[in-house]
Amino acid sequence: MREWTDGSTAIVRGALHAGCTFFAGYPITPASPILMSMLAELPKTGGVAIQAEDEIAAIGMCIGAAMSGARAMTATSGPGISLYSENLGLAIMGEVPLVVVDVQRLGPATGGATTVGQGDLQFVRWGTSGGFPVIVLAPSTAAEGYGVTRRAFDLAERFRTPVFVLTDKELSLTTTTVDPRAYESVPVGARVQHAVGQPFTPYHYEPAAAVPPIAHVGDPTLVRFTGSTHDERAFLTKDPATVGKLNAHLCAKIDAHAAELEWAHSDLQPGAETLLVAFGVTSGALRQAVKNLRANGRKVSSLVPISVWPVPERALAAALQGVRRVVVAELNPGLFAREVRLVAPNVEVVSVTRMDGELVSPTQIEEACR
């Protein structure tokens, strides 16, 4: 028994099974199938799904709903992420559990609506003011979109932060056979809720890496939410000591948990001097190239990052043992290769890229290994 399905369906099911109760989105290729499925499916579970007037409203509604107790998700493509920008900052600042799906298409501006790309890798990481960390997970197959979406909800809930699912037109829309056993029932945790009657402040800055328990708008405990620089009671402040603690907390909350957040698939071969790296849809060509190279007697290792942010530095360091050359393949100007160079400054890093709307092919990767 096989499923004949696609990545959008896997993401939608992942969200529904993770307990998503609120969805708002705005139509855009290639993310629209997620919007349409959520509008059809979510009401069946008692949840709310709405097509908003634009992307700013879509993410705004999600933030409002999330702080009122909902598990919220939105989905768009690059142009929509541009419009999410300011509200992504709000979600970081206000510590909002939120899942944001980016189904990437090619190029800047309207770009290629029906064309695959992976150019939002750095954009989602740095796409709002301030430079604060976010979590970004990239499924490497259509089926993996299911488990990755569950994990995104898990992390969004537990870390009270926006978590991206970074996928692309090809993984989302290509119909494919899936062995149902490939779906991973990743456990989904819940946000820690404030216990009624206990002393409450909406935010906590100490210890810096701890996530504050949440009280929801409409709960018996009165709660304040703000996107302005605030003290632990969510009142505006300019007191340098408090401001410093707040911003250190927003960084530490993610950075100090890097070991837990990092996630990668490593396929290491003893004696390999070449390491192949690719995320998302390009990891398919990578796995094929590894097969072909090994069939021809070449020793190669490979690494597929699932958490592209944080960069899985530990797995990467382990995979780099004895390696003299890293080949990084991606559908952008070399955005992940940049990160690999930072982790492996003394190793030759070869960047294989493609930006013509076609996928990087196994042949291209194999040629870079010569």
Add this chain to the structure above:
Amino acid sequence: MSDITVTKLASYRNQTPYPFCPGCGHGPILDHLNKALVKAAIDPAKVVLVSDIGCSGLSDQYFATHAFHGLHGRSLTYATGIKLARPELTVIVVIGDGGTGIGGTHLLQAARRNIGITVLVFDNFNFGMTGGQHSVTTPKGAKTPTTPLGNLERPLDLCATVAVNGASYVWRGTSFDGELSDRIAEAITTPGFALLDVFELCTAHFVEHNTMSKSTLLEMAGRLGFETGLIRRQPRPEYAAAYREAMAGVRGQPLREPRRIPTLQPVSLARPFRLIAAGSAGGKVRSATRLLAEAAVLSGLWVTQREDYPVTVKSGHSIAELVIAPEEVLYTGIERPDAMVLLSADGIKKSGAMLKVMDQHGRVFVAPGLPAPPTAAAVEPLPAPAVRVERDHMGLYALMRAVRALDLLPRSALEAAAQRGGRAEANLATIAAAFA
């Protein structure tokens, strides 16, 4: 806290004094809001004050209710999300005239949806917080730092705009109006979208540059030709409630599951086979290829189908790429197809690059009546069907004919796939025509 416990408060304010400039209208409006909440006697834990940005955006800090302070112009979007998630709450948006400009579309949509939010516009005709620049409500001729010679733009009539677009409750007055608290209480207890446009003074900026006082403020609406007082009060279904009512029928229905396909008759394949069907939109290229794909899945093979078409789905080319493999397909692209089935002139035009990379081992099938394209591959014109095949079935016919020539899958698998899909009878007839 159960719904029957109603906490009546003497005040919904906290102890903190307002931070506004002397004479600023914001404080008096907030006092009216407080009185209105006292009058309506709503449990403070069921009230959320959603504040926009600007001096008026500071307001939430002075109330002992839930407070939500987001981005400039977007307060209505958070309020909408809150109301949709918790329809039982009283959701009040405090927004400046500046916020109604940058967030204009949200205002329109919220009114049109009739979402149950009360919007209190602190309308001082300028951006107080950033230095008195002109806003969407700045009267024509008014002087501001950004209209030094007088404003050339016509001010926006917020009330008329939301009223004509479906708001349930619309009122205009000033911060000096004694009835303001009654009107706010009325608005928050009226289901649906309510907006109160409250004219007021920004003593730090607008009053500095223009002759403005309590009495001129009262005349302002008249001079602008805007309606004042209660402009509209017309109950209409509130959106959050209407949504729940509309969706009640589907609640509890099973979720849609992905298509599951069993293996009927395993077919062995030595290596992946890559086929491209290239035709025109409306030629059922994708659905015909899908039938072939499902037949391959029924044969226990691993398959991917990738599609390419212009954004205008009903015109231009339509390409379907199929990879059929004995094991999981890792790379879904096609560097060099094993076979191509050309179904239309659009399809041929789009296939140039692929036809070029094909060698003599490749096979190209050309639908009846189409010219043979230049390629090193073996070109096989397909014969016209011996029996009548509907025009929109010619794609399926050609594809099935190619599958037959390639001996790719048994006819039984194709028929089984047809049987499982829609329009089974017509598709079976076309398969029969191709295999005749």
